[in-house]
Amino acid sequence: MARAIDVALTTNENRLAVHGDLNFVRIQYQSIVVALVDANGCAKARQKVSGPFSKPIADQSTILLPLGPVLRLLDSAKALFSGGPDKCEVLYSGSLPSPK
Numbered sequence: 001m002a003r004a005i006d007v008a009l010t011t012n013e014n015r016l017a018v019h020g021d022l023n024f025v026r027i028q029y030q031s032i033v034v035a036l037v038d039a040n041g042c043a044k045a046r047q048k049v050s051g052p053f054s055k056p057i058a059d060q061s062t063i064l065l066p067l068g069p070v071l072r073l074l075d076s077a078k079a080l081f082s083g084g085p086d087k088c089e090v091l092y093s094g095s096l097p098s099p100k
Contacts, residue, residue, distance in 0.1 A: 001025075004032070006094040013099055017041070017092035020049075028052045035091050039098040042088035 002022045009016050020032035028051055035046040051057035 001030075006092060008037070008092050008094055008096045010096060010099050015092070015096065015098050017043075019091065027054075029056055033091070037092050037098075040088070041090040041092040043091050046091075 002024060004018050004020055004022065007018045015037050017035050017037045018032065021030040022028075022032070023030050029049050032049040033046055034049060035043040038044050048059035049056050050059070
């Protein structure tokens with residue numbers, strides 16, 4: 001069993017974080033989460049992956065699509081009525097910088 005903790009990669013526009021377990025005996029993904037993270041390491045979109053390495057299964061119920069202006073408007077309204085913005089669970093806190 002291998003555990004991915006605080007693992008990330010970047011493209012020119014995004015930073016992806018991965019955490020979870022890889023079972024090399026059974027040759028399958030276990031509890032893997034792949035997330036598009038912001039500059040603070042908070043998930044903007046996330047996807048759970050499980051199943052065999054040869055045919056991974058993506059859990060469609062966990063996709064969080066960023067909806068741009070609509071979400072920003074809802075976040076602003078929530079902050080106004082709750083006294084501040086929500087804090088997120090940080091999925092990546094490693095040293096790989098967010099793309100500019």
